Amino acid sequence: MKPEKILNISVDCVVFGYDTTTKSLNVLMIKRYLKDKQKILVNDYVLTGYHVYTHEKLDDTATRVLKELTGLTDQYKKQFKVFGDPNRLSNEKDLIWIKNEEFNLRTITVAYYFLLKTEDVDLSKNTNDAEWFPVNELPQVGFDHEKIIMEAYDDLKEKCLSEPIIFELLPDKFTINEVQDLYQSILGIEIDNRNFRRKLINKKYIIALDEKQIGVSKKPAQLYMFSKDIYDKVFQKNYLITI
Template structure:
């Protein structure tokens, strides 16, 4: 096994979007520890993360950590901040966990967030007991991971207005309402429906398909797809939509 750097780690905020509940979710893993007497010492959730190996870049570390958790590679990722507060790991439960795992109390973590489709992750057979949680209804979290998630969300809010990254979270075929619902979920605001629809349909990289929704009780809506190729040809950087 490669040598790990004992005081440098990566932590990964994995965002997914549930089109049924219209919820922006975060993928978390179980942190659990019992004493020899079967007393529960630690029982909460944390972000997926690990120490950086001596022979890899930070990006390589984050990609490795995501792949170990989900089996996925080539997902959208962004490094957004380093967290190095001297007392970020000093709660009682964290100290118990650190003693078990034998890593440095003064660990600095480089935080990333990933965007992926929730259906691409099989949580039923995940050895880390991974589970999706709505961003607005998170469980008890270890370390400073609540703060890391909050800051990832703030960065995502800004980024999703500057680049069309939200399509990483949607199915390949989607309705205009799906796009609006996702923006509203990320930004925490209500968007004027008619204005939004008009602006989005006018984007050349939003391609109407000769298909409609299936299996819905109401009138089926038109389906669209996002063309990354057209977007790249048109813009180096562009505000996708003004809300």
């Protein structure tokens, strides 16, 4: 039996991915395109979302959406806000799309964001024309999805200063410079290198490894890892790093 959808409740997912090559925080979006005869009616990008099935928990819907988009399931996720403004889908292009797709104009969206590494997603196998965009260089965006993205981004910036979630965006083994680059990319600020390094390596849950970078042209840097076990033991409700 085909699952039954709740027609006015959906889940939208902001998938953040960090690209260690370009040192940029990105959002994964899909193309929204509709053509009538020779006229293009809609041509922009949106977040991936879907209606909630009657038998599903909201978290299950979000996980399903992520899996369909990326093939991944076990990623950091956070439900951060509900968007229910009566006029949130009133843009002309949105109304055209809604009529074509036959879904409820008064749809309430529960928004989640996910954290992953861009290299973990193989877009060549994606059937939805998915594409990564830097969070500060978004394309033309449909619905109220730019608002959803920016509110997710604000939450991420706040959360990364109080919880060790940035390590979800890094390799298991990383350098101090890679951690600093990631913080700078998320927060949009320059960080004093020497001060940052001292504070980070003094954290008990940042473990120095007996390994260095390989395959680099410059002097290889020391590698570290994040220990969640140690973090959980020493955690106190204060900032992870004071920048």
